Amino acid sequence: MFAKLKKWNKEKMKAECPVCGAMIDLPEGTVVGELIECPDCGTELEVESLNPPTVKEAPQEEEDWGE
Numbered sequence: 001m002f003a004k005l006k007k008w009n010k011e012k013m014k015a016e017c018p019v020c021g022a023m024i025d026l027p028e029g030t031v032v033g034e035l036i037e038c039p040d041c042g043t044e045l046e047v048e049s050l051n052p053p054t055v056k057e058a059p060q061e062e063e064d065w066g067e
């Protein structure tokens, strides 16, 4: 299973921003669930999958007003 990753690492992973449609380079070592920011529209995106690389809009967490 890991043998596949070698070839895979050479290719830059790109995911399409669901908001503006820009292709975003996913840095090496990106993991599912990681948060990245779209360089084009600035939207916070969550890595949904790596094969194929897809991202979705990160859920907006509400500020914790408690305490």
Ligand SMILES: [Zn+2]
Pocket: 017, 018, 019, 020, 021, 022, 038, 039, 040, 041, 042, 043
């Ligand atoms: Zn975008």
